[in-house]
Amino acid sequence: MKIEFERWPEELAAHYREQGYWIDQPLTHILDAQVKERPEAVAIICGERQFTYREVDKLSDNLAARLAAKGIGNGHTALVQLPNIAEFYLVLFALFKIGAAPVNALYSHRKLEISSYVQQISPSVVIGCRSHELFVNDDYLSEVRQKNPSLLQELLLGEDKTAKSLTYWLQNPLEEQINYNPTPADEVAFFQLSGGSTGTPKLIPRTHNDYDYNARASAEICELTDQTRFLCALPAPHNFTLSSPGALGVFHAGGCVVLAADPEPISCFSLIEKHRVDIVALVPSAVILWLQAAPKYTKALQSLKLLQVGGASFAETLARQVPETLHCKLQQVFGMAEGLINYTHLNDRDELIFTTQGRPISPDDEVKIVKEDGTIAPLGTAGMLATRGPYTFRGYYKSPAHNPEVFDSDGFYYSGDLVEQTPEGYLRVVGRVKDQINRGGEKIASEEIEALLLTHPDVENAALVAVENPLLGEKSCAFIVSSNPDLKPVALRKHLISIGIANYKLPDQFRFISKMPLTPIGKTDKKQLRLENV
DSSP: OOOOOOOOOOOHHHHHHHTOEEEEOOOOHHHHHHHHHHHTTTTEEETTTTEEHHHHHHHHHHHHHHHHHHOOOOEEEEEEOOOSSSSHHHHHHHHHHHHEEEEETTTOOHHHHHHHHHOOOOOOOHHHHHHHTTTTSSHHHHHHHHHHHOOOEEEEEEEOOOOGBHHHHHHHHOOOOOOOOHHHHHHSSEEEEEESSSSSSOOOEEEEEEEEHHHHHHHHHHHTTEEEEEEEEOOTTHHHHSSSHHHHHHHHHHHHEEESSSSSSSHHHHHHHHTOOEEEOOOHHHHHHHHGGGGGGGGGGTTOEEEEOSOOOOOOHHHHHHHTTTTTTEEEEEETTEEEEEEEOOTTTTHHHHHHHOOOSSTTTEEEEEEEESSSSOTOOOOOEEETTSSSSSSOTTTTTTHHBBBBBTOOEEEEEEEEEOSSSSSEEESSSSSSETTEEEEHHHHHHHHHTSSSTTTEEEEEEEEEETTTEEEEEEEEEOOOOOOOOOHHHHHHHHHHHGGGGSOOOEEEEEEBBBBTTSSHHHHHHHHHTT
């Protein structure tokens, strides 16, 4: 059984193999190599727990065998929602080993998002955490079982009963011998989540071949070694912290991932000092907090060599403060879960590091910068980013209507970003085409929230726009048209919460207006709304 997805054209696939980008090895080879070369090296530090590569392999084997015994394997899918905890990686490798492709939901996601993923992939296994509101009891799981007959197993972190205890399944080997294998390297390994501009995140099929190259090449660019200690403070499933170079890049190099619950500076500084962390990946809003707190913790940060910043626009004034205040190198990262990743390089001159978001990792990353009329923008002129390459996907999962809107006839993906290119081939992000809000690195699709607001009986029209914010980059403001003069923001927030959306999607502000301004063609004039909110 195979998962259907849009494949690369045969001639491009052959070229990517010929160039050594695709090595036709499943992602499990990352762990296999380290178990062979340095089995007793520490791979993961999670609180007071440490896991060697041998232990990661053994524990993930235990889970893989038990899932395989339930009939879960190649071509099946999984829904996983875990916080920043070692079990996230143990589960990931176990699923890779049996060829079940997971969607790794963010821990901030709630019923609306999780239900959408369940509907899209019809998972054979759901793995969650009892501390999350959805799984604190079995009510939601009962809903999933009723609507999803393909569900074969539920496992929960923090569960006492053996039959559903993730901890038990990881720690206890199966007595009987079970055979299982990863999917072939050119098949879907897992699904990444899109930033989404039209609603709940679409699913991005990532193959072993393309994602392995992504992580492998990133590790090389970032000069990772078996001595690397990487602090994972952003959500572990994010593309940034998983493969840019992220945990998989660190595992490729034989280094160690140190887990933090979140990027709060003081607790992270303590982990950096305790475990001699030398690299961390952050979004700009977190960097601001670090810069404010760092002067009092200079000693704690002595081991830090590299700060990666990505996920949102990073002002040059802030970029120049990083080496001065944190006493480490800065690396800007501009990427997308759909594929293309750009880095400034560690030996680049300051001007490139402080003013650009880097250049693509592969010689075969093809980039076009396209003007509104469809022509190629001159060098240094802003336009829409279009790209294809050895690790950029060819289509969203089960999205036949949407894919033609974001791909051209040559297979170039239009990301929705507005960029300009320097003579050296570096990209500078100057804006976006998408109707999307980037709130501290978390993407909010305006259309999704507008549609949900309109389900309130007193809302006649709604528009969500971005407003500048010095800490998060952007916050959201909902403009509401209602004939009920007593309607208050608290009622609208309660309404959205009752639907079950992630908290970061709740509008930060509400403005009540008598009517929506319109463009000449009758669409909501969001440019005017932004001006009204200044």
